[in-house]
Amino acid sequence: MGEDTLVAMPLAPHHHHHVHHAARLDALPQHLAPAPPHKAEPEPEPTDVADKEEERDPPVERLVEQPSPAAADVPRPVTPPGVTAVPAAGEEADAYYARKMLQGVVLRPPPHLPQPEAPPGLTRADSTPAPHGYTEDEDVREQRPVERSASANSAAAAVVDVASIGRFFRDRRDVLSSAITRRISSLKEPSSPSRHDAIAADAAEDDHDDDASFLAAAADEGYSFSGGHIKGRVSFFSRSGCRDCAAVRAFFRQSGLPYVEINLDVFPEREAELASRAGSAAARVPQIFLNEKLLGGLVVLNSLRNSGEFDRRVRDLAGRRFVRVKLVKNCFSGADMVDGIVNHLGCGRAKAVEIGKELARKHFIHHVFRENDFEDGSQNLYRFLEHDPAVPKYFNFRGTTNDGEPKPAAEVGQRMTKIMLAILEAYASEDRRRLDYARIAASEEFRRYANLVQELQRVDMSLLPGEERLPFFLNLHNAMAIHAVIRVGQPGAVDQRPFYSDFQYVVGGHPYSLAVIRNGILRANRRQPYTLAKPFGSKDRRIELAQRRVNPLVHFALCDATRSSPIVRFYSTQGVEPELRHAAREFFLHGGVEIDLESRTVHLTRIIKWYSADFGQDRDILRWVLNYLDPTKAGLLTHLLNDGGPITIAYMNYDWSLNV
Numbered sequence: 220m221g222e223d224t225l226v227a228m229p230l231a232p233h234h235h236h237h238v239h240h241a242a243r244l245d246a247l248p249q250h251l252a253p254a255p256p257h258k259a260e261p262e263p264e265p266t267d268v269a270d271k272e273e274e275r276d277p278p279v280e281r282l283v284e285q286p287s288p289a290a291a292d293v294p295r296p297v298t299p300p301g302v303t304a305v306p307a308a309g310e311e312a313d314a315y316y317a318r319k320m321l322q323g324v325v326l327r328p329p330p331h332l333p334q335p336e337a338p339p340g341l342t343r344a345d346s347t348p349a350p351h352g353y354t355e356d357e358d359v360r361e362q363r364p365v366e367r368s369a370s371a372n373s374a375a376a377a378v379v380d381v382a383s384i385g386r387f388f389r390d391r392r393d394v395l396s397s398a399i400t401r402r403i404s405s406l407k408e409p410s411s412p413s414r415h416d417a418i419a420a421d422a423a424e425d426d427h428d429d430d431a432s433f434l435a436a437a438a439d440e441g442y443s444f445s446g447g448h449i450k451g452r453v454s455f456f457s458r459s460g461c462r463d464c465a466a467v468r469a470f471f472r473q474s475g476l477p478y479v480e481i482n483l484d485v486f487p488e489r490e491a492e493l494a495s496r497a498g499s500a501a502a503r504v505p506q507i508f509l510n511e512k513l514l515g516g517l518v519v520l521n522s523l524r525n526s527g528e529f530d531r532r533v534r535d536l537a538g539r540r541f542v543r544v545k546l547v548k549n550c551f552s553g554a555d556m557v558d559g560i561v562n563h564l565g566c567g568r569a570k571a572v573e574i575g576k577e578l579a580r581k582h583f584i585h586h587v588f589r590e591n592d593f594e595d596g597s598q599n600l601y602r603f604l605e606h607d608p609a610v611p612k613y614f615n616f617r618g619t620t621n622d623g624e625p626k627p628a629a630e631v632g633q634r635m636t637k638i639m640l641a642i643l644e645a646y647a648s649e650d651r652r653r654l655d656y657a658r659i660a661a662s663e664e665f666r667r668y669a670n671l672v673q674e675l676q677r678v679d680m681s682l683l684p685g686e687e688r689l690p691f692f693l694n695l696h697n698a699m700a701i702h703a704v705i706r707v708g709q710p711g712a713v714d715q716r717p718f719y720s721d722f723q724y725v726v727g728g729h730p731y732s733l734a735v736i737r738n739g740i741l742r743a744n745r746r747q748p749y750t751l752a753k754p755f756g757s758k759d760r761r762i763e764l765a766q767r768r769v770n771p772l773v774h775f776a777l778c779d780a781t782r783s784s785p786i787v788r789f790y791s792t793q794g795v796e797p798e799l800r801h802a803a804r805e806f807f808l809h810g811g812v813e814i815d816l817e818s819r820t821v822h823l824t825r826i827i828k829w830y831s832a833d834f835g836q837d838r839d840i841l842r843w844v845l846n847y848l849d850p851t852k853a854g855l856l857t858h859l860l861n862d863g864g865p866i867t868i869a870y871m872n873y874d875w876s877l878n879v
Contacts, residue, residue, distance in 0.1 A: 582728035
């Protein structure tokens with residue numbers, strides 16, 4: 220899409236209110252909009268035309284500005300002599316279109332124009348016959364066996380091919396993004412991004428954030444009644460037929476002050492918003508707001524006008540202010556997606572929202588800040604999964620997402636385990652301590668593995684049974700470690716970030732690195748050694764997949780491709796606990812612990828030191844290790860623990876060389 224959108228980052232928890240707007244998809248309606256049959260009729264009276272224009276344009280929430288004086292001097296087009304104006308449709312066509320609109324039908328363009336094509340797999344149904352005079356060629360009728368999308372209430376539309384819809388809208392993502400350019404708020408700066416960028420912001424604070432950009436509006440560029448610019452929003456709630464509301468509206472118009480009017484008779488769903496913002500005053504209208512701050516009604520406005528306080532407050536609103544914003548590319552609003560679905564399928568808006576939520580659940584799209592699944596409205600911005608700036612960096616992503624119906628995560632995990640077991644059998648030593656990474660990289664098995672892990676992009680991880688999550692992530696970690704060695708090289712003793720953090724897969728629409736799997740999922744969201752932050756925040760959806768408690772055995776099941784790490788293994792979904800205990804015994808048997816009885820020193824793997832929070836205090840660690848020692852070492856350690864003398868714990872050096 221290539222378009223950028225500046226989006227205000229919320230400075231405190233707040234509610235997203237449903238906002239109606241007049242912006243609609245540009246390109247889709249061009250081939251789906253109704254084109255009435257041309258039939259000569261007497262030209263209607265001017266008064267009737269005006270009435271119809273009023274009916275077509277009901278009052279909506281809008282940004283009202285005074286027309287410039289130069290606009291009055293622009294000449295209007297004149298019909299040339301001898302040319303008769305032909306109306307769009309006659310009475311018969313009007314009745315036809317009225318009936319069709321009441322039925323919720325999306326009408327097609329005339330046959331001599333290009334006809335829209337639906338993506339494969341979508342159910343279609345014929346519409347009712349057109350009125351007299353609106354015919355199409357038989358050849359065109361044969362080429363176009365269907366006329367409109369099936370009604371959302373029909374049995375044929377009960378099952379919707381969401382994958383086809385996802386492909387359809389992704390292919391038309393430029394159309395969706397172009398609609399964003401029409402949402403330029405009053406915070407738009409001449410020096411800010413171009414017309415193809417949009418700024419959506421309601422709150423102003425002087426707070427700071429590491430990944431946020433800051434825009435400052437200079438005080439001398441603020442609002443003035445002589446035609447300056449206001450950097451904020453003046454809005455008021457009104458009702459039809461309210462004289463006080465009319466007086467407020469007239470004042471704003473006469474002063475040239477841009478404002479947004481929200482008529483509660485037109486938008487009754489906004490009454491709850493008014494109640495939350497105005498409190499007890501919500502029972503009366505008008506209620507005027509400067510940004511989010513309540514100013515009051517007409518009496519307060521008149522009082523502030525007479526004292527000059529209103530001018531000062533508006534100038535403060537237009538003065539220097541910092542707005543925390545973040546640049547978001549390739550996005551579209553929830554309303555744009557809903558409009559596109561409605562126009563494409565001819566379904567109701569509620570049904571379109573359900574389809575949008577299904578697209579989000581199947582990870583075709585997601586919220587730019589992952590704040591919600593999917594909601595209608597212009598305040599919520601979404602983008603396709605492949606347009607997340609981080610997604611192209613993921614190593615199971617190849618240019619685009621997998622558009623097929625997502626397979627169950629358990630099925631993909633089992634297939635992945637079988638392929639990796641075949642790789643170990645063919646390219647690992649007998650004891651699995653050494654791997655031939657060069658031959659693995661050139662093998663057919665690894666090529667099939669690389670293709671398979673693309674299936675992980677849009678799997679629904681919430682459907683993976685709880686008892687299968689532990690072996691799934693153990694196997695995924697060990698498979699990713701092999702892949703990471705092939706793509707980025709071995710982990711380093713100093714610079715470990717490329718291997719443990721930067722090498723990532725996108726799984727179920729979310730990124731996973733080796734560090735995230737170990738510390739966020741398998742260690743129940745505990746901090747990585749020598750870091751301060753936990754892998755998952757409280758609002759991170761991945762935290763739902765984390766283990767409820769830490770099982771220290773997982774540290775001896777995870778291979779990071781070094782010589783001091785446990786050997787590479789893959790675990791079954793049935794009986795994973797016995798396999799974990801066996802892996803720990805094998806690790807301690809082959810150098811994971813050494814006991815010097817003479818110096819009363821126990822030498823342990825450095826893994827236990829790094830993750831000591833998972834094992835406990837010194838003697839707790841020794842008692843835990845005792846359960847997984849061979850009889851000889853177990854006897855020596857038992858003697859040290861029982862004789863009451865001091866025991867020294869020392870940690871071995873870690874060998875970071877590759878297990879090749």
